[in-house]
Amino acid sequence: MPVPYIDDILSQAEGLKEALEEFDPQPLETVCRFIEMGKYDRVILTGMGASFYGAYPAWLKLCGLGLPVILWDTAELLHYALPQVGSRTLLWVISQSGESAEIHRLLERLTAPRPGLLLGVTNNPTSTLARAAEVVLPLHAGNEHMVSTRTYINTIAVTLLAAAALSGESVSAWKEILWQGQAGMEAYLNAWPQHLAALREQAGKLNRLFLLGRGPSLASAQEGALVLKEAAKFPAEGMGAAQFRHGPLEIVEPGIAVWLFGGAQATYELNRGLGLEIQGYGGQVTWLSPTSVEGLPWLSLPAVPEAALPLVEILPVQALSVALAEASAREPGQFRYIGKITDQE
CATH class of the missing domain: 3.40.50.10490 (Glucose-6-phosphate isomerase like protein; domain 1)
Structure with a gap:
């Protein structure tokens, strides 16, 4: 009998293939320009669970940006650190569903001041997060049945590609690195x-x-x-x-x-x-x-x-x-x- 979780695991390389093929850095061009102009005084990345952990490599990449870059658990940001979000903050919210309880509460609280820009990464293009964000990067992970598998892998890839774009590096070169990772995944999963x-x-x-x-x-x-x-x-x-x-x-x-x-x-x-x-x-x-x-x-x-x-x-x-x-x-x-x-x- 098929096990949905195992099916999700075995389809991860194919899911990553779609994310790499579909990733478009064009929506980030304005964000890159604003970074060059000094519009932002900090970058805050936030998420929960697999979305939080999947953003860690991108956070490391962004640490060379020349701005303070913080990776925050959304619940802690919401209840204990919200004053850190100001009118010059680039707030980067990662949520596979775009509908988690903490994401809802955070978006409700972002009133005065609003962040300088809200960048959303989600697998649901019609989610609350996607509707609230000025710039949305879709995960293209397809329908996932159980524990995070394809969405975790694609979160790593999409946030890394976005971090490369924001850092002024070649997205094509980073795609090639991730394509090699995709080939490695395929080889492992074939066995x-x-x-x-x-x-x-x-x-x-x-x-x-x-x-x-x-x-x-x-x-x-x-x-x-x-x-x-x-x-x-x-x-x-x-x-x-x-x-x-x-x-x-x-x-x-x-x-x-x-x-x-x-x-x-x-x-x-x-x-x-x-x-x-x-x-x-x-x-x-x-x-x-x-x-x-x-x-x-x-x-x-x-x-x-x-x-x-x-x-x-x-x-x-x-x-x-x-x-x-x-x-x-x-x-x-x-x-x-x-x-x-x-x-x-």
Whole structure:
């Protein structure tokens, strides 16, 4: 019997293909001009859940813009930091549905002063967010049944392309990087039965799991933990690899599992050292990267450019979520208490 969540996973490469083909930087030309003119004094990106995590690589990209750039959980922005949104703020709101409870409340509160410009990223072109935004970037992810899959991948891609445009970089060059990521995704998903079979063996032994990353791979760690909780009802924690050293390292002992994303070259060696140290304390470390590390069990990822790593890093976590759900006799990705759209704060 078909499982909608697995169908969504297996269609991610095709969904990304549509996003890359359809992305149009033309609506951003005015925004770019206003940035050059100094119209904005800050950029705030905001979202919830997968939309929040999917925007992280774009936030890193925008940090070179020459303006303060802040990535804020929408609920915290709404209730505790709204005075940060002023008439010279470029407010970038990311919401797959465009209808989440916090998005509704935020848009209701944006009265005086209004932000300098409201940029919306959504998969629903008729949503409340799309109607409120001056500039809308569609995700082109199609109809998604369950836990965020295609919409998460396309959020990474669309926000990265938009960040490149706002930074004055070649959108075509960035598309080529993401096309290589798309090819890597396709290769991984074409071998889905083999990947799933390998992870079924590991799933039966997992009790406590941390996912760790740095840089763009931090998005994979945080979204990965969310996916495992939502799709498999498995308690996992995603955090920065450096943060793990500041206290959580003390929890390591036999029975503690860590999935560590090798990530970008800037911090690759730091991550390698942490992985070997955790293993030395008795932790069960799995290294996720296109390249292996001597002494650490390795889950091989497709070889893609650094900037495209988050597109392929999430795939083995999704496979693990299916394996864990099956091990506990659950249907993978089936919601129990919430729905596709979170309509309550």
